[in-house]
Amino acid sequence: MVEEFENSFTNELFDNVLTYLSSKCFDSAQILKLSKPKSSKNLTYTMDHDQNFEDEFDGIKLNWSLHVVEKKSSNLGYIGLSENRYFQLTFHRKFKDKVHKSYIPHVMEIAEMMKFKSRERKLYTNRSTNENGRLWSSVPFTHPSTFDTVAMDPDLKNEIKSDLMKFVTKQEFYSRVGRAWKRGYLLYGPPGTGKTTLIAAIANFLKFDIYDLELTAVRSNSQLRKLLISTSDKSVIIVEDIDCSLDLSQRKNNNKNNEINIEMKENYEHHQDGADEDYKRALESFSSKVSLSGVLNFVDGLWSSCGGERLMIFTTNHKEKLDQALLRPGRMDKHIHLSYCEISAFKILMKNYLGIEEHELVREVEELLPNVEMTPAEIGEVFMGCEEDSKKGMRNVVEEMRSRVASTKRGSVVNCGELEKRE
Numbered sequence: 001m002v003e004e005f006e007n008s009f010t011n012e013l014f015d016n017v018l019t020y021l022s023s024k025c026f027d028s029a030q031i032l033k034l035s036k037p038k039s040s041k042n043l044t045y046t047m048d049h050d051q052n053f054e055d056e057f058d059g060i061k062l063n064w065s066l067h068v069v070e071k072k073s074s075n076l077g078y079i080g081l082s083e084n085r086y087f088q089l090t091f092h093r094k095f096k097d098k099v100h101k102s103y104i105p106h107v108m109e110i111a112e113m114m115k116f117k118s119r120e121r122k123l124y125t126n127r128s129t130n131e132n133g134r135l136w137s138s139v140p141f142t143h144p145s146t147f148d149t150v151a152m153d154p155d156l157k158n159e160i161k162s163d164l165m166k167f168v169t170k171q172e173f174y175s176r177v178g179r180a181w182k183r184g185y186l187l188y189g190p191p192g193t194g195k196t197t198l199i200a201a202i203a204n205f206l207k208f209d210i211y212d213l214e215l216t217a218v219r220s221n222s223q224l225r226k227l228l229i230s231t232s233d234k235s236v237i238i239v240e241d242i243d244c245s246l247d248l249s250q251r252k253n254n255n256k257n258n259e260i261n262i263e264m265k266e267n268y269e270h271h272q273d274g275a276d277e278d279y280k281r282a283l284e285s286f287s288s289k290v291s292l293s294g295v296l297n298f299v300d301g302l303w304s305s306c307g308g309e310r311l312m313i314f315t316t317n318h319k320e321k322l323d324q325a326l327l328r329p330g331r332m333d334k335h336i337h338l339s340y341c342e343i344s345a346f347k348i349l350m351k352n353y354l355g356i357e358e359h360e361l362v363r364e365v366e367e368l369l370p371n372v373e374m375t376p377a378e379i380g381e382v383f384m385g386c387e388e389d390s391k392k393g394m395r396n397v398v399e400e401m402r403s404r405v406a407s408t409k410r411g412s413v414v415n416c417g418e419l420e421k422r423e
């Protein structure tokens with residue numbers, strides 16, 4: 001005895017079933033046709049008319065089939081033929097309730113998840129002024145960084161991955177304990193240690209869009225709030241170099257800052273050629289009307305809880321410059337220190353750039369690394385161009401490290417000499 005479930009599928013539901021079945025192709029021996037419609041860049045799955053597709057859910061055997069019926073239609077007196085496509089789902093009658101209440105929602109959930117994962121992701125910015133009045137403009141996000149390519153301590157990497165997984169799968173927990181479904185990370189460490197690279201890997205891991213917030217381009221706290229509420233769910237909002245973007249070391253702009261502001265503005269008259277970009281940026285930060293309290297509210301105020309899951313990531317080279325209020329849990333829940341290269345990170349770079357996992361010089365590298373402050377960016381630069389010649393890559397990196405150690409030693413001798421002279 002079977003129950004047949006036919007539905008006048010809307011296009012979206014029809015697509016969802018097809019997407020779901022295509023996901024099943026991977027773990028069953030069944031095949032759907034892969035085709036590329038003229039109008040689309042993407043490959044899509046299609047099913048042949050009257051083809052069957054077996055599925056199993058919680059011990060229930062189900063059968064999907066696609067049917068096409070031709071219908072006569074008349075339009076302005078002309079009679080034509082149109083196609084009506086529908087899926088038929090066949091299963092044992094006794095499972096009717098379970099299929100309707102659990103299986104169909106399961107199919108839709110899997111399909112939505114697959115569509116979410118395969119969509120083109122976006123990198124948004126508020127930097128460029130937008131003629132359409134939009135707060136964010138975007139480009140496709142295609143950064144290739146993944147957790148496999150980021151050179152960092154494997155334990156820290158796993159800790160971050162499991163923290164992210166807990167975050168995205170615990171919506172119910174967040175609502176039970178009365179917390180907004182968001183999480184804040186602070187990435188800190190010297191330039192070139194992989195803060196931006198890690199952000200890209202996180203966004204790729206979660207399949208989230210990125211909103212790159214440039215605070216110096218925000219005119220007021222209320223504009224900051226507007227920017228926040230126009231971000232979408234499942235996104236990473238990043239503020240890079242937070243210490244350079246605003247004067248966040250003090251809660252209130254005191255008189256001293258105002259004096260500096262005026263003085264900088266006066267000096268700026270002499271820098272109008274734009275040659276001194278750093279100076280211009282610093283001035284913009286003083287002129288920005290976004291206050292620390294605006295940023296604190298942005299991260300953990302009532303408005304920050306609107307919508308679905310959001311990850312906020314701030315980066316800085318100088319954690320010590322940041323106000324404690326910004327660093328507290330609830331705002332920055334996890335502080336991640338990225339530092340100079342250690343041997344585990346070095347081995348990842350060696351594998352990624354040179355394609356090797358072991359080398360006779362690794363032992364020497366291990367001895368040299370604690371005595372040189374080399375960032376993953378610098379090591380990557382030495383390895384560049386040596387993909388075809390791993391020996392050369394290793395020789396170059398060891399030479400570079402040796403010369404740094406030697407110059408550090410020379411430096412300390414000179415300093416001692418200077419001290420002696422002064423005495």
Ligand SMILES: Nc1ncnc2c1ncn2[C@@H]1O[C@H](COP(=O)(O)OP(=O)(O)OP(=O)(O)O)[C@@H](O)[C@H]1O
Nearest residue numbers: 149150151190191192193194195196197376377380
């Ligand atoms: N941990 C790392 N793993 C892999 N590549 C890295 C890492 N750190 C740096 N790199 C390489 O160095 C370049 C610069 O790194 P990145 O921009 O991520 O550093 P950063 O810490 O954000 O620097 P800054 O503080 O100046 O913004 C990257 O393009 C990447 O190729």
